[in-house]
Amino acid sequence: MHQFMIEPMFGSANWELAGFNIAFTNSALWMLIAAVALWAFVLGGLKRELVPGRWQMAVEVFTGFIDDMLEANIGKAGKKYVPYIFSLFMFILFANLLGLIPLPLAMAGLHAFTFTSHFTITGVLAIMTFAIVLIIGFAKHGLHFFSLFVPHGTPVPMIPLIFVIELISFLFRPFSLGLRLFVAMMAGHVLLEVLASFVIDSSNAGAVWGLAIGAPAFVLMLAICALEILVAGIQAYVFALLTSLYINDAENLH
Amino acid sequence: MPQIAQLAEVWSSQLFWLLVIFGAVFFVVGRGMVPKVMDTVGLRDKQIADDLAAAQAAREAADEQEEAWRNRENENRAAAHALVNEAKAKAQASTEKKLATAQAKIDARAEEAEARIAAARDEAAAEIESVASEAAQDIVSRLAGIEVTKPAAAAAVKKAMANG
Numbered sequence: 001m002h003q004f005m006i007e008p009m010f011g012s013a014n015w016e017l018a019g020f021n022i023a024f025t026n027s028a029l030w031m032l033i034a035a036v037a038l039w040a041f042v043l044g045g046l047k048r049e050l051v052p053g054r055w056q057m058a059v060e061v062f063t064g065f066i067d068d069m070l071e072a073n074i075g076k077a078g079k080k081y082v083p084y085i086f087s088l089f090m091f092i093l094f095a096n097l098l099g100l101i102p103l104p105l106a107m108a109g110l111h112a113f114t115f116t117s118h119f120t121i122t123g124v125l126a127i128m129t130f131a132i133v134l135i136i137g138f139a140k141h142g143l144h145f146f147s148l149f150v151p152h153g154t155p156v157p158m159i160p161l162i163f164v165i166e167l168i169s170f171l172f173r174p175f176s177l178g179l180r181l182f183v184a185m186m187a188g189h190v191l192l193e194v195l196a197s198f199v200i201d202s203s204n205a206g207a208v209w210g211l212a213i214g215a216p217a218f219v220l221m222l223a224i225c226a227l228e229i230l231v232a233g234i235q236a237y238v239f240a241l242l243t244s245l246y247i248n249d250a251e252n253l254h
Numbered sequence: 255m256p257q258i259a260q261l262a263e264v265w266s267s268q269l270f271w272l273l274v275i276f277g278a279v280f281f282v283v284g285r286g287m288v289p290k291v292m293d294t295v296g297l298r299d300k301q302i303a304d305d306l307a308a309a310q311a312a313r314e315a316a317d318e319q320e321e322a323w324r325n326r327e328n329e330n331r332a333a334a335h336a337l338v339n340e341a342k343a344k345a346q347a348s349t350e351k352k353l354a355t356a357q358a359k360i361d362a363r364a365e366e367a368e369a370r371i372a373a374a375r376d377e378a379a380a381e382i383e384s385v386a387s388e389a390a391q392d393i394v395s396r397l398a399g400i401e402v403t404k405p406a407a408a409a410a411v412k413k414a415m416a417n418g
Contacts, residue, residue, distance in 0.1 A: 001255065001256055004255070004256040004257060005256045005260070006256065006260055006264045006267075006268070008267075015267075017270065020266035020267075020270070021263065021264075021266050021267055022266060022267045022270040022271070023264075023267045024267075024271070025264065025267055025268075025271070027264070027267075027268060027271070028267065028268075028271035028275070031271055031272060031275040031276075032271075032275055034275075035275045035276075035278060035279045035283075038279060038283055039279070039282060039283055039287075042283050042287045042288065042291065043287065045291050046287055046290055046291060048290065048293075048294045049294075050297075050298055050301065052294075052298075056294075059291055060291060060294070060295050063288055063291050063292050063295065064295060067292065082284075082288060082289075082292065083280065083284030083285045083288050083289070084280060084284060086283075086284055086288050087276070087279045087280040087283060087284035087288075090279075090283070091276060091279050115268075115272075117257070118257050118268065119257055120257070120261065120264065120265050120268040120269065120272075121268060121272055124268075124269055124272050124273070125272075125276070128276075182257075186257070
């Protein structure tokens with residue numbers, strides 16, 4: 001569980017702002033690394049050439065992907081949410097992938113930190129999305145936004161019950177959104193750590209144990225690593241997709 | 255689980271740095287760079303659409319010109335045909351005219367010849383008549399000793415010849 005520990009860096013443990021601790025931790029460092037990497041990635045696609053190179057093509061694939069997703073889920077009005085959804089998707093994707101970087105960094109004494117495996121992060125991102133949904137919903141539809149909780153064709157006697165159920169499911173959205181990402185990232189890393197400990201402990205117990213348990217565990221680890229790369233992409237996609245679906249609710253009601 | 259164990263001491267720093275860094279990502283990358291990238295894509299799409307439209311227009315113009323050229327060609331061909339036909343008709347007409355004049359000449363000569371033949375025949379007939387009447391006169395005077403006048407002999411010959 002050491003990999004999830006948050007530690008202040010560069011002696012910043014006592015930094016404070018308005019009485020709150022704002023130490024620059026390893027978590028903040030990896031946020032910064034993800035942000036800089038994302039900035040560098042998009043900068044490479046900013047050459048604005050008519051015939052794109054590979055890098056520009058890659059960046060355009062991502063923006064086009066987000067644009068298409070919003071177009072499909074929200075419609076023409078979705079265009080103005082591209083900056084937010086793109087930032088969200090790419091930031092989470094880069095965080096997830098950078099958090100998976102294994103050996104080379106660890107040998108240099110640097111351990112990759114997956115800040116998306118902390119619900120303090122995923123929760124804030126989810127609340128941010130939820131707040132945007134609420135703001136758009138009430139700004140656009142006023143109190144009519146509450147009709148979101150009464151689906152079309154609900155029989156009149158059922159309306160109070162359905163309203164309560166829909167309201168609760170609506171209020172649970174930020175929790176499910178934040179917890180899903182946090183749990184998926186954490187579970188993957190724990191699984192890898194457990195398998196890695198199998199490899200090391202069995203090898204320490206002797207060559208026979210090492211070959212019998214350590215080798216298969218190592219092979220399994222490789223497969224799980226591939227799976228984790230997939231999960232990193234899928235979780236970022238799910239987060240962005242659900243965000244766009246929720247924004248669609250606020251934008252278009254039902 | 256450090257996420258829960260450390261919650262009290264780290265939540266404020268997590269929140270702060272996330273807001274700062276994600277805010278920077280949103281404003282610098284999301285608001286600053288992504289629209290430019292998408293503009294480039296839009297520009298390219300527009301350029302491609304324009305080029306396609308231009309190509310289509312050029313193709314239509316070429317089709318139109320080909321059509322015009324075909325029409326002109328057809329007209330020229332028709333004009334040439336008309337010219338040839340006219341020449342043929344002219345030649346035919348002149349041939350006919352020449353034939354007609356030649357025919358007329360031949361006819362005239364034939365007629366003249368016929369007239370000449372008729373004249374010669376009449377002359378010959380008249381000669382025969384006069385010879386016959388002289389012969390008749392002679393025969394009558396020798397056989398009967400009667401002098402017959404020339405007109406009488408001629409009348410008798412004419413009568414006999416008309417019957418003969």
